[in-house]
Amino acid sequence: MKVIMYSGDKMGGAGRAARRMHLALNRFGTATSRLVVPTDLNATTETIQIENSTPSRILGVLRPGLDRLPLKLSKDTTQTPRSFAWMSALSAKQINSSEADIVHLHWTCAGLLSIEQIGKIEKPVVWTMHDMWAFCGTEHLAEYGPNARWRNGYGPTTRPATLRGMDVDQLAWTRKRKAWQKRMYITTPSTWLSNCVINSSLMSNWDVCTIPNTLDTDVYKCHEKQVARAVFNLPTDKKLILFGAFMGTALPYKGWDLLQETISALGKLKQTVELVVIGQNAPKHPINLGVSIHWMGHLFDDASLALLYSAVDVTVVPSRIESFSQMASEAMACGCPVVAFDTTGLKDVVVHMQTGYLANAFDTEDMARGITTLIEDEDLHNTVSMNSRLRAVDLWSMQSVAPQLELLYKNVLKQSSST
Structure with missing residues (x-):
């Protein structure tokens, strides 16, 4: 054929x-x-x-x-x-x-x-x-x-x-x-x-x-976190939240505005977290979210992306509409829990409290709650990380x-x- x-x-x-x-x-x-x-x-x-x-x-x-x-x-x-x-x-x-x-x-x-x-x-x-x-x-x-x-x-x-x-x-x-x-x-x-x-x-x-x-789950796989952070020169003493989309801060449906509200709702957790953004370079005018932002630019090769997913603690997908979200599936293949809204194609990717957290649609306080839950509960994070990898290999390899x-x-x- x-x-x-x-x-x-x-x-x-x-x-x-x-x-x-x-x-x-x-x-x-x-x-x-x-x-x-x-x-x-x-x-x-x-x-x-x-x-x-x-x-x-x-x-x-x-x-x-x-x-x-x-x-x-x-x-x-x-x-x-x-x-x-x-x-x-x-x-x-x-x-x-x-x-x-x-x-x-x-x-x-x-x-x-x-x-x-x-x-x-x-x-x-x-x-x-x-x-x-x-x-x-x-x-x-x-x-x-x-x-x-x-x-x-x-x-x-x-x-x-x-x-x-x-x-x-x-x-x-x-x-x-x-x-x-x-x-x-x-x-x-x-x-x-x-x-x-x-x-x-x-x-x-x-x-x-x-x-x-x-996706190729032999490429998108778990790497040692501290080694991955050293490669990208990311801090080793902070919890890292990843957001990414091509021109993501300029496209309303990708939910950059909802992410900003989510970061604001993190409360005391903001003192221990930093944001990592891929898919675009740093804007000419600095954005102040109350947390440090690492602008990683565009990463086109799969090996680098897999390494970055392994370097962070949580991947956030605050989109209003997603047909699927390859960023979510890639992150999960690398053992990185995903926090997203319970809407559209994301329902097929993330299983609530098993491979991540599905917040009530467009409820940024609930999304902040999901990030906090996964970051602060180390045992839960480890379980969700393992479940994420297993789901990715089973469904998307x-x-x-x-x-x-x-x-x-x-x-x-x-x-x-x-x-």
Whole structure:
């Protein structure tokens, strides 16, 4: 069985998730996987680059901005990440003429595949959704209450007051409904996101299953804490709290504001803790949270990330929305307990008081309580640390996820051959 995966995400979690699935299949499956990406930032992943010449690289730099141009016809006050997806670096003709038995799509935006080109793919398609974009309008993350537009359709009466100008969400959603006449087979990394697909007006009659994101648990493993701290020049006499996200302090859904409130609610514990931030450099204007902050910048290699998870005492994920949270699963694989809100995809990752602490949704005092509980109770911390590692190996190792993917592919091919 030959599988070709397509991923347009160069820097974010979706791109990392796609690469890991690709590696899991080739290492622990019988299927042969190839991964097509714009540019390979990690040559060890055996990918096929579409931006492999100077002209294509120049166009690759320009294409994401050009793909966003229609969004300028509207204004969204919520700062929601959006993609109009009208440009396409690849064509359905190229994909249809490939040797693939299965086409496995991941994050397709930033000009990799347009809505219309996706609809023209004739081969059996498996699509792993790393956010909500596929069943929304242009939004990658959207309000998920009962009145959400993706539940009820993008009509003029459902338009939110936060959107001004042209209703680009309605236009994109209408293009999807028109172009995607052939049902695709959907996977998501969490039960929450699968339920969103099932309850969406666009994809409610499509097949969907939950297959978690995978990671290499031979790389993401526990290291001796003091050695890890020495590598990063972190203090050895403090309790360390880790927060991380690409541009995390600038993206509202990542919950930086909620983390600040949480730190303020730590009370006396603030005297003994310090904050470690990865995913961005120190801001020009210092941020005063009442605790020292170590800005670690971007860590791209897995070995360094695993070492950093081992250096800290608790990883905090204060996100409002997460399809899964690879940061949480990576931390747990390294024996680092996770404190998060009891919401969205995080429910699938963290088990309350067994592998971390799930605070009441967006209750920063409860989140502070969770941090305090795990840091002050050493016996509990050790138990949760061991449980976290065991859960990660059992659920998210490549050996565990690869067979789930292969079973899905076989079922898809069987259904495709019978239609």
